[in-house]
Amino acid sequence: MAKVVIIGAGGVGGVVTHKCAQVANTFEEIVLASRTKEKCDAIAAQLNRPIKTAQIDADDVPALTAFLETEKPELVINVALPYQDLTIMDACLAAGVHYLDTANYEPKDTAKFEYKWQWAYAERFEKAGLTALLGSGFDPGATNVFTAYLAKHYFDEIHELDIIDVNGGDHGHPFATNFNPEINIREVTAECRHWENGEFVTTPPMSEMQKFECPEEVGTYDIYRMYHEELESLTKHFPTLKRAQFWMSFSDNYLKHLEVLENVGMTGIEPIEFNGQEIIPLQFLKKLLPEPSTLGPRTKGKTCIGCIVKGVKDGKERKVYVYQICDHQACYAEVQSQAISYTTGVPAMIGAKLLLEGQWQKPGVWNMEQFDPDPFMEAMNQYGLPWKVIELS
Structure with missing residues (x-):
């Protein structure tokens, strides 16, 4: 207690x-x-x-x-x-x-x-x-634990990691962000970095795209490579990784709006003077956009977030995908929130529970993958984020 x-x-x-x-x-x-x-x-x-x-x-x-x-x-x-x-x-x-x-x-x-x-x-x-x-959210958070879980149970060595975050939800607004607009837009417009042969390689934001078909009829989406913080800790704690990338889905509509906002300077974080006072364009834009917490009742569809890991087991190459699918409307019915907040909030509770119960308590500063993944994975199934593992050819 x-x-x-x-x-x-x-x-x-x-x-x-x-x-x-x-x-x-x-x-x-x-x-x-x-x-x-x-x-x-x-x-x-x-x-x-x-x-x-x-x-x-x-x-x-x-x-x-x-x-x-x-x-x-x-x-x-x-x-x-x-x-x-x-x-x-x-x-x-x-x-x-x-x-x-x-x-x-x-x-x-x-x-x-x-x-x-x-x-x-x-x-x-x-x-x-x-x-x-x-980082006890979903990505980072559950994705770090997914990687540790596959490394522990499915591989002797992991060589390639692709973290794929698909949001197939539709909120009906012309443009809105699913979490804090300021953080969301800063993240998306930042330079991309991915891990390749022992170092981070920098590329322009959203310059690499591919189609990804989600399992269980969630759909096929355009996913874009971008930088995400869990790559920094995962490549440090799994030194056998030769390549690690993070991918997120974006609709053409979202990207079109974002491009226009960037072009007119509305995503800037440098203060500008307006009517005798300083404002930060991105913070002003945040005030104009729908509050993410209001999107819950109107968002339909599913999220599909997971990790594809390639590596070696018993001298043979293998490729495994662990993923979690969440329904926006089911989340709203349970906790009055859409699935983006749900998939972040549930792992925060689980991490807190494991810490308080002593299973994940150790003096110092730790990332998720540094603890035993098994109790966390078990708790995900128990508290609303059931996951699956499939072997890929």
């Missing part, structure tokens, strides 16, 4: 809160905190058990530390913005609390997805006897 503080009341925060509330024997007490307390209260009103809500600014380390010292949780689940990872880690260290997040830190002024800032905390967390679990 444990107490957790969840920071962040967006789409993912809502799912994490719902899923933790369902597992009362682990999450005895839940505190949901955000800059906007009303958002926390709205999520709390959806639950069938009482939780506490609070207003907190995750950028304010002294205030957050004092809040954690008062609440005394065992763990903070950080589903705020990636810019706030380090301030929340600082507060956890100061207050003596375990830490978990779903996305790596990135500085506000550069679209840079790197683990170096958080890995630098390893010694401090180890000395404090605290665990920091990084």
Whole structure:
């Protein structure tokens, strides 16, 4: 039995809160905190058990530390913005609390997805006897565990990895993003990097495309190669990988809108002056776009996210695909959220559960693939993200 503080009341925060509330024997007490307390209260009103809500600014380390010292949780689940990872880690260290997040830190002024800032905390967390679990979402998160699971059970050595994230959902808007527009657009417009023969190779964003047919009649989609943070940790922790790539599906409609917005400067992150005040174009655009948490009731279709791994077993080459299919409407019926938030929020709860129960607790800063994948895979089947493994020719 444990107490957790969840920071962040967006789409993912809502799912994490719902899923933790369902597992009362682990999450005895839940505190949901955000800059906007009303958002926390709205999520709390959806639950069938009482939780506490609070207003907190995750950028304010002294205030957050004092809040954690008062609440005394065992763990903070950080589903705020990636810019706030380090301030929340600082507060956890100061207050003596375990830490978990779903996305790596990135500085506000550069679209840079790197683990170096958080890995630098390893010694401090180890000395404090605290665990920091990084990237416990789906990608990163479940995809890291998928890779570790295949490496453990299906291969003697893994050589090639393709992480493929397909969202076959339709929300009916001309243009909207399925999670925080600022983070989403920064991610998509960043330079692509993939791992090839011992180094990262840089190519222009969205310059490599192929068709991908999802299993179980989800459909065929255009997938584009892009950089994603789990490549950095997976290539470090699986040194036999000769090539590792991340692919995501985008519709022509999404890409057309994005291209126009880029061309007119609306995706910029440098401040510009407008009517005597500074604004950041991308933050202004975020205000104009539909709030991702409102997409749940109107999104239909499925997601299909998985890993294709090639390697060697008993001297023979083999190729294996592990994947998970999620239905947007089924997710909404369960937790009032679409599948993008659901597939991120459920692994955050599972990672938290394994950490609190001691199976994944070890002082230091860790990525998902550094722990035993089996209990996580088992929990995915149990808590709403059933997966399958198939052999490919």
